[in-house]
Amino acid sequence: MMDIVDRENEDKVGGRLVISKVKGISKSTRIMLAEHGIFSVEELADADVGRLTKIPGLSRQKAQRMVRAAKFMVGDMEKGREEAVASAGAAEAAEVSLEDAGLDESRCFLNRELSLLEFNRRVLDQAKDTRTPLLERLNFLSIACSNMDEFFEIRVAGLLQKSELGAAQTDPDSMMPQEILSAVSERVHELVAEQYRVLNQELLPALEAEGIRFIRRSDWTDAQHKWLRRYFEEELAPILSPIGLDPTHPFPRPLNKALNFIISLAGKDAFGRNIHLAILQAPRALPRIIQLPKSTTGGRPHDFVFLSSIIHAFVDDLFHGMKVKGCYQFRVTRNSDLFLDEEEIDDLLQAVEGELASRNYGDEVRLEVADNCPDTVIEFLLSQFGLGEDRLYRVDGPVNLSRTREIYDLVDRPDLKYPPFTPGWPAQLTGHQDFFEVLRRQDILLHHPFESFIPVIDLIRQAADDPQVVAIKQTLYRTGPDSPIVDALARAARAGKEVTVVVELLARFDERANISLATRLQEAGVQVVYGIVGYKTHAKILLILRREGRALRYYTHLGTGNYHPRTARIYTDYGLMTSDKALGEDVQRVFVQLTSLGKMGKLHKLLQSPFTLHKTLIRKIEREIEHAKEGRPARIVIKINSLVEPKLIRTLYRASCAGVPVRLIVRGICCLRPGIPAVSENIEVRSIIGRFLEHSRVYCFENGGEPEIYAASADFMARNMFRRVETCFPIENKKLAERIRNDLELYLKDDCQAWQLRTDGSYERLPDVSHCDAQGELLEALKKTV
Secondary structure (H helix, E strand, O other): OOEOOOOOHHHEEOOEEEHHHOEOOOHHHHHHHHHOOOOEHHHHHOOOHHHHOOOOOOOHHHHHHHHHHHHHHOOOHHHHHHHOOHHHHHHHHOOOOOOOOOOOHHHHEOOHHHHHHHHHHHHHHHHHOOOOOHHHHHHHHHHHHHHHHHHHHHHHHHHHHHHHHOOOOOOOOOOOHHHHHHHHHHHHHHHHHHHHHHHHHHHHHHHHHOOOEEOOHHHOOHHHHHHHHHHHHHHHOOOOOOEEOEOOEOOOOOOOOOOEEEEEEEOEOOOOOEOOEEEEEOOOOOOOEEEOOHHHOOOOOOEEEEHHHHHHHHHHHHOOOOEEEEEEEEEEEEOOOOOOOOOOOOOHHHHHHHHHOOHHHOOEEEEEEEOOOOHHHHHHHHHHHOOOHHHEEEEOOOOOHHHHHHHHHHOOOHHHOOOOOOOEOOHHHOOOOOHHHHHHHOOEEEEEOOEOOHHHHHHHHHHHHOOOEEEEEEEEOOOOOOOHHHHHHHHHHHOOOEEEEEEOOOOOOOHHHHHHHHHHHHHOOOEEEOOEOOEEEOOOEEEEEEEEOOEEEEEEEEEOOOOOOOHHHOEEEEEEEEOOHHHHHHHHHHHHHHHHOOOOOOOOOOEEEOOOHHHHHHHHHHHHHHHHHOOOOOOEEEEEOOEOOHHHHHHHHHHHHOOOOEEEEEOOOEOEOOOOOOOOOOEEEEEEOOOOEEOOEEEEEOHHHOOEEEEEOOOEOHHHHHOEEEEEEEOOOHHHHHHHHHHHHHHHHOOOOEEEEOOOOOEEEOOOOOOOOHHHHHHHHHHOOO
């Protein structure tokens, strides 16, 4: 009922917010409240609802909303939820909006960057979870570090640019860039300290107990010291190029995220001059972890030494005649986002190639340095990079924990890893060699990684070799090296088929790989299109046109994930294989649009960004609101990676107010704030963090008892809705739709890997009561179909 538009001092008396200065409450109501001794928002929050209903013209419904909103405004959310009257009901809530609830809109949205850091906190928690196999815990630690790197390279770099330009924040949370940077610095320093605490106090001791040791320099035996010196002299020293700093050798510009050492020196150099500092960069080709031979470990197979320890031990050999006073590792993180001026681009490929050359040398955004580095040396480094103390991170261990994942491959200990599994195979394809024959009879739904990705590869291979197939069209966003899909497409083109591939060059950090595969496809005779400038082609679609009799038949694969065989074993995604004519024609229209850039006609079944997806989702949520008002079954279940787009969030709030149960499974960023009294009390948000990365996007609408299920390539983000080419496809087969609904219900029951979002933006791990592990149960269920 209240909308605060001004919180200046004149709106307060004795530190309390005066109701008479709050818009949204009628003058007559304010007068009557005052007559009953209620002048401030705080007094309204403490008021008895029964007492308020005695005020003429003030219904119980209106009084409840006013009190709940007041409680939220004074920060008493927990008390507000406990005292919220359950009888409010859907009909009452349907009339409530953010303004009705008396809320400044910014209080209804969580900050995107801080939400992303909360996701990384959950990933780090997997490294602390003793239920997770030990080497997998180390792997989760490396993932948390890698995530943090990208966070600085992209998100923090962007915030710094906005702050330097004096840009105002336009996101609904209303936080200014500098305000976000301050909050980010505080939380990241806390997370980084926790990362190294987990490494040093939990993982390293646990690994040592299992016979996996990282030997410190002080603990090297004579045999190990001798072997490591030889390794340094033969494998490292010839490659290393230290740079002594003097007027003709100025401070170098270290590569983004490279391991570096700053070395403090005493004495004169070969030319009789005093040199005090030198910089040494460790080439990226060098392994960061070196395995000691059994001959030096007493037969132990898993003794290791960090590369940084070896360099520290023998760095003196690189400065003959001088004394090394200290050697300290450091790493600088740079802005890695690509900048392309859309109005100046004539050739997207050349533009991307030009930008990639500068990615390793963008502006500095973070400095990591060994915690034993003297303050004077740290001050020197900060001055060289133009960084303040808030972007300095002192670390107790290797400056790049993401490279610890090398241990996973070096140690053959199946008992310390997740048990291996064989993905299931669809029963419909068992014993069948002709995919086209099977798809003419029925659709096939694949759920990766629980089910194999090989049927998708085999479908493309069969199409490449089938003389009746006349054309293949596909989007490629990420494929991985040595992709069998690329091999099949190249073979199809050489066989004379019309093969068109839309390659998205701007797949972040895969740009160089995508340029390489595009070149390879073109050399084979494939028609390659590089997407659309300003609109990433993020859709996952494949179309095969096969001549059958006098007609062309459409065979289509639509997915929520990339055509990447390796990630299909660790990402959860859905893929639909179908011969549905209407869907095939829709996909054909999308490809024509991507290649010709012309306007296309109305699509039959497919929803597409940036044209129809967003407004259709809004309509479907609003339809659930109408169903709830009319007393028909209404419910929304959405599974996505990120929830950021403001209008979708506002519409979900309206659905909650109308009494529609909204269940959200959001792996990463979530800017929606659940549990706000009178606004989002009917919304629950959970995140699943487990063995597999939850990547599938599914939208489920109850629709008055006639459920609709969609799978998509798009998350609920502005970029997915307005700046990308995305596809969303219906699951119309009732059996397949019911299967997805059952999967969603399983995720909503999970209490082994699930986290619930609180109103304040933090997450709490759900108590393990029913021992429901959604990923584990799906894995076991679908393995049985092998």
